[in-house]
Amino acid sequence: ETASVAPLFLGDPFMHSPTATLEATPNPAAVGSARCTVVVTAVGDSTGAAVTAQYTVTLMVEAPNQAPSFTLAKRTVVVPQADSWYDEVGFASAITAGLASESSQTLHFEITCTNASLFAIAPRLSESSGALTFVPSMHLSGSTLCTVVLHDSGPGDAPNVNRSAPSEVVISVRHVNRAPTFKLRADAVLQQGSAGTTEFEGFVFDIDAGHVAEATQQVVVDDIASDASLFSAVPTLTLGGNRSATLRLGLRESVFGVVRFDVCFSDSGGTEFGGVDRTCASASVYVARVNRAPGATFDAQLVVPQTSAPFVATNWLRLVHAGAGDTDQSVTTAAIACEPSSAAVMTTTPLVNLSTGAVVVWPRHDAAGTANCTLSLRDSAEGIATFPVAFDVVRVNRAPTLSAALRSVTALEGEERRIAALRSVSPGPETWEAQQTVGLTVSVEPPTAALEFASYPVISNVDWQVTFTLRNGTTLRSVALVVTARDDGGTAHGGRDTSDPVTITVTVDLRPSRPDVYVRQP
Numbered sequence: 001e002t003a004s005v006a007p008l009f010l011g012d013p014f015m016h017s018p019t020a021t022l023e024a025t026p027n028p029a030a031v032g033s034a035r036c037t038v039v040v041t042a043v044g045d046s047t048g049a050a051v052t053a054q055y056t057v058t059l060m061v062e063a064p065n066q067a068p069s070f071t072l073a074k075r076t077v078v079v080p081q082a083d084s085w086y087d088e089v090g091f092a093s094a095i096t097a098g099l100a101s102e103s104s105q106t107l108h109f110e111i112t113c114t115n116a117s118l119f120a121i122a123p124r125l126s127e128s129s130g131a132l133t134f135v136p137s138m139h140l141s142g143s144t145l146c147t148v149v150l151h152d153s154g155p156g157d158a159p160n161v162n163r164s165a166p167s168e169v170v171i172s173v174r175h176v177n178r179a180p181t182f183k184l185r186a187d188a189v190l191q192q193g194s195a196g197t198t199e200f201e202g203f204v205f206d207i208d209a210g211h212v213a214e215a216t217q218q219v220v221v222d223d224i225a226s227d228a229s230l231f232s233a234v235p236t237l238t239l240g241g242n243r244s245a246t247l248r249l250g251l252r253e254s255v256f257g258v259v260r261f262d263v264c265f266s267d268s269g270g271t272e273f274g275g276v277d278r279t280c281a282s283a284s285v286y287v288a289r290v291n292r293a294p295g296a297t298f299d300a301q302l303v304v305p306q307t308s309a310p311f312v313a314t315n316w317l318r319l320v321h322a323g324a325g326d327t328d329q330s331v332t333t334a335a336i337a338c339e340p341s342s343a344a345v346m347t348t349t350p351l352v353n354l355s356t357g358a359v360v361v362w363p364r365h366d367a368a369g370t371a372n373c374t375l376s377l378r379d380s381a382e383g384i385a386t387f388p389v390a391f392d393v394v395r396v397n398r399a400p401t402l403s404a405a406l407r408s409v410t411a412l413e414g415e416e417r418r419i420a421a422l423r424s425v426s427p428g429p430e431t432w433e434a435q436q437t438v439g440l441t442v443s444v445e446p447p448t449a450a451l452e453f454a455s456y457p458v459i460s461n462v463d464w465q466v467t468f469t470l471r472n473g474t475t476l477r478s479v480a481l482v483v484t485a486r487d488d489g490g491t492a493h494g495g496r497d498t499s500d501p502v503t504i505t506v507t508v509d510l511r512p513s514r515p516d517v518y519v520r521q522p
Contacts, residue, residue: 008034008061026061033060065154066098067161068107070130072148075169080273081176083120083138091132092125097152098161106153115144118173134171141175141213177269178210179276180219184263188247188285192256193292193324197233200285203247204237209267210276217267221245222278226261235261249285254325256289292323293385294331294377300389305396305493308365317357322379333378336389342371345393349373363393366430397489398428399496400438404483405464408505414472416455421504422464427487436487442466445480445503452476459483466504476508 008031013024015038022038035058042051071094079086097105109125116122121135123146150164183206190198209217221237228234233250240246251259264280271277297319304311322329334354338346347362350373371391378384403424411417427436442459444450455469466481485499 008032008059013059022057024059031061031063033058035059063099063101065152065156065160065162066102068095068097068105068150068152068164070095070109070148070150070164070167072167072169076172077132077169078172078174079136080174080275081138081141082136085121085133085135087131087133089129089131092130092148095127095130095150098154102152102154108151110149110151111146113144113146113171115142118142118144118171123171136173139211139213141173143170143172145170174273175213176273177217177267177271177275177277178214179279180208180210180217180265180267181279182207182263182265182281184281184283186284190251190285190287192251192287192290193253194251197248197250200247201240202242202244203283204245204263204265205243207239207243207245207265209269214267214269217269219265219267222264222266223280224261224263230255230259237263247283247285251287252325253292254327256287256325258284258286260284291329291379291381291383292326293383294320294322294379295324295385296320296331296334296377298375298387298389300387302359302361302389302391303493304361304363304391304393305495306363306365306368306393307396311361311363312358313361314356314358316359317352317354317375320354320357320377322381323383326379326381326383329380329383331377331379333376335376336373337376338371338373338391342373342391345369345371346391350391361391361393363391368393368395394493395430395432395495396493397436397487397491397495397497398430398433400428400436400485400487400499401426402483402485402499402502404502404504406504408507410507410509411468411470412509413470413474414454416467416469417506418465418467419504420464421459421466421481421483422502425464425485428489433487433489436489438485438487440464440483440485443482443484445482449476449479452479457481468506470508474508478505478507480505 008027010025010027013022013036015022035056038055038057040053070092073091097103097107107127109127111123111125118137118140119134120137123132123134125132125148146169148167148169152162154160154162156162182204185200185203188200188203207219209215209219221239224235224237226235230252231250232252235247235249237245237247260282262280263283264278266278269275269277296317298317302313317334320331322331334352336350336352338349345364345367347364350359350361352359373389373391375387375389376384402422405420405423409419425438427433427438440459440461442457444457450456452471452474453468454471457466457468459466481504483502487497489495489497491497
């Protein structure tokens, strides 16, 4: 049918005889179908007449398979090292199989990369969504050139094309800095109250930048956070060889138990792409508790006056404590023990009152000397401390005593009067006071009465007699003579050197009045 054949073919199709080969040249600019009639004539049948047969053939002219195509959103992809999927939807767009008539073909992306080791799971593109997905390596970094080709399911022999032109994309896997790592010693122990600074070599060890690829990074001590109130010297770390650091610290005497502080290291790898360049960990040292000896403040050499009564020194024991820093303990007992020789100056052992701090001493009233003793303190942790203490029993001068020979006398005006005032004079009750010198004094009461004496009263230290003379014409009716004694024993430690007074009342015996007589001389 010429009308339908002409656009589809360049020239009419024809059949070759006797091979029956059909030859047609399609028009490259046209597609479609043509119904053609083939007439076959055979000559020389049994009658010698020609025999004709007619066949109808439909010739289909189809276009060759066109190359599929697509468009990439970008030519460079930069991702960090990770162990998760990278997923970018629409990375490839305008994905077609070729002609519209090829829309039923199956498509498939092929991606080849020059360095496939940069991926834990190789890149792939979704033919439906154009999403690019892959899992980068956690351990390697670098760049790779990836070539992307789209295949369809059509024929690929010429002139058909079932493979797109290649597109290239560079995928860069960037290194993500790993946090530095280190280990801490768990066996750092020191004694409570250790003086000065303590060192723990290799307290931090196996210090690492974080990854084999980070071996050139520099790791430094970033920070040490601690409670400064616990330390006399705050913790410091000094980096040394063999990937270790030495710890130095000093603790206050009151600190014991587990002491914690934070140690931080940082590296030079930075934080790009979510990298981590700093690691902190809680470090600790164990401070073994040492029970401190209890203590107190007291008079290590107490002067005890010689007396027959108990001597009490209030607040003698002060600032009692269970030991430096042992604030959770208390002193439970305080006691005094003395050497046997102390019995020469004390009748019994001194007793200390822990609650009031008072100490009671029973000195002998007739002896003096030093009692060497020991003060013992015991705390609630059974810690015991002993301290030497001495009790110096010293002599205390007793007042001299006087015994009056009389209590009253009479005296005439103008007449010298001598009276035995005292019966006895004693320098004191103690035997050792016998060697003292006693002086006697006499005075008058009231003191204004002294003007009524022509000769003021005096007393003899030998015979204890008082001598005095009232003046003529005295107006006194009575006057008191006051006699006292004073020894040379002094008043140290509460001693007395003056006796109680002896008072003698003098009654004035007035003479009868006489008239004045005038004698006239002849």
